[in-house]
Structures are given as C-alpha cells and as structure tokens.
Amino acid sequence: LYLLAFCIYFLAYYLIYHNIFGVVPFYLNKVLGSDPLFISYVCISLAILIAISTIAFSFLLRKMDQILPWLHCRMIMTLLPMALQIVLIISLTTCNTVFGGVFILSLSAIAASTMFSGSIHTLNYEMDPDNSAVLISVFNSCGQMAGFLGPLLMATITTTDPDTQHYATVYRGKWAKFFYLMAGFAAVGFMAIVLAYILKPSEWVNREKKTREVKSDDTI
Numbered sequence: 001l002y003l004l005a006f007c008i009y010f011l012a013y014y015l016i017y018h019n020i021f022g023v024v025p026f027y028l029n030k031v032l033g034s035d036p037l038f039i040s041y042v043c044i045s046l047a048i049l050i051a052i053s054t055i056a057f058s059f060l061l062r063k064m065d066q067i068l069p070w071l072h073c074r075m076i077m078t079l080l081p082m083a084l085q086i087v088l089i090i091s092l093t094t095c096n097t098v099f100g101g102v103f104i105l106s107l108s109a110i111a112a113s114t115m116f117s118g119s120i121h122t123l124n125y126e127m128d129p130d131n132s133a134v135l136i137s138v139f140n141s142c143g144q145m146a147g148f149l150g151p152l153l154m155a156t157i158t159t160t161d162p163d164t165q166h167y168a169t170v171y172r173g174k175w176a177k178f179f180y181l182m183a184g185f186a187a188v189g190f191m192a193i194v195l196a197y198i199l200k201p202s203e204w205v206n207r208e209k210k211t212r213e214v215k216s217d218d219t220i
Contacts, residue, residue, distance in 0.1 A: 002127070002203045003135065005196030006120055009078075010143035012189025013115060015182055016085050018150045020046060020108050024092065024101070026154075031172055034098040042102055046109045053113035061118040070206050074126075075197070077118030081111035082190045089183040093176040126206045154178055 021043055028034040028042075057077070064073045088108045095101050115121060124139065125132040158174040160167060197204055 001200045002196045003138075005192040006124065006135075006139050007142040008192035009082075009120055009189040010139045011146055011149075012082070012185045012192075013112070013120070014143035014146035015150050015185050016089070016108065017112050017115075018147050019089075019182060020105055020112060023150055023154050024105055027092070027175055028098055028101045031175060032096070032098050032101055034101075038098075042105065046105060049106060049109045050113045053110045054116045057114050057117035061122070064118075070126075071204055074118060074123050075193075077114050078120060078123065078193055079190060081114045081119065082186055082193075084111045086183045086186045086190070089179050089186065092179050127204065150182075153181065157181070 025034075025039045025043055029036055029039055061073070061077065064076070068076070085108060088104050088111070091104055092101065095104060120139070121136065124136055128135060157178045158171065160171045160174060164170050
C-alpha cells in the first residue's frame, strides 16, 4: 500500500516542484508585472537555495535521528513540508507584490528540498534497500508526469480572452482557481501517506537498519 501512496505523493510533490520553477514565475510576470530578466535570476537563485537547503536538511536529519524515533522523524520530514506547501500555494492567491511572491517561492523551495533529505527518497531506501533503485524509477515516472500536467492545467484554467470585461480581475481569479487546485493535489499527497500508515502500519519498517544490524552481527 505504501508504494501506491509514494506514487501519489511523488505526483503531488512534482506538481509543486515544477510550479516553483515553471508556472509561478510566469504568474509573477503576467499578473504582478515582474521583469522577465528578474524572474530568470529568481529561478537560478531558487535552484541554488534548494541545493543549499538539501545539504542543511541532511545535517538536521542526523540530529533528529538522535532525538526522535525513526518513523516520527521521517513523517515530520515528509508531511510537515507538504502541509506548508498547501498553505504557501493558497497564500499566492492573496499575494499582491512581486517581493511577496518571491518570498513565498523561496519558502516553497526550502520545503521542497526535504524530498532529498529525510522524505520519500530516504524512506524509499530505508524501507526497501534491495529494490529502492527500481522503485524510485517508478515513483519518478509518476512524478515527472506533473511536468506536463502542471503547465497543461495552468493553460487550460487561466486562458482568458483579452476582450473579456474586467479582464485583469477575471484573469487573476482563474489563477486563484489554479492555485487552489494545486493545493488540493498537495492535500491528496499528504493524505495518501497518512492513510497508508494508518491502514498498514506494519509496512513502515526501517529494513535498511535491520539488514545492517544483521550483517554487523554476522561479522562479529
């Protein structure tokens, strides 16, 4: 069951991830009037921010492992960032400044970086180390669908005839619908993990640690 939950989570996560770099910057330009050159610098900065945050979270993960039980630590690193993403996406609907949009994007990028340090990538390896490489390719296939789905949904939902009365208001209202839909996808990803654990808690075991302990005992 957790494999299905991971697929759903990956799809929801990558919808947000691709929105950070591809869709929301377009929103900053079209709706909030940001300069395209400035947006390109923002996207580069976000990529660097994710890289730095991933390293920082890897150190934080080691500290958390010393304090919290394994599963509690992984759930915090998986669910808390997704919950934050839901709040951040919804907050874009009320954002009226480019600075505010960049700030929200920055927080979203930091939250997204947990994916590689403590979240699904880490869980996938720890729960099934022998098959983790194969499984991650399946999860990534589901996730990469979001690279097509996100922009497609954005174009479908936000396309507005320039001759529409009160064009700016209508156009921004359609963007708000798109953001609410993305928040809904994120909520589905969040609930997929929660339900997978509630329905089958026996699957959530750190097999990598058990395997390591067995090998250590054999060596001794």
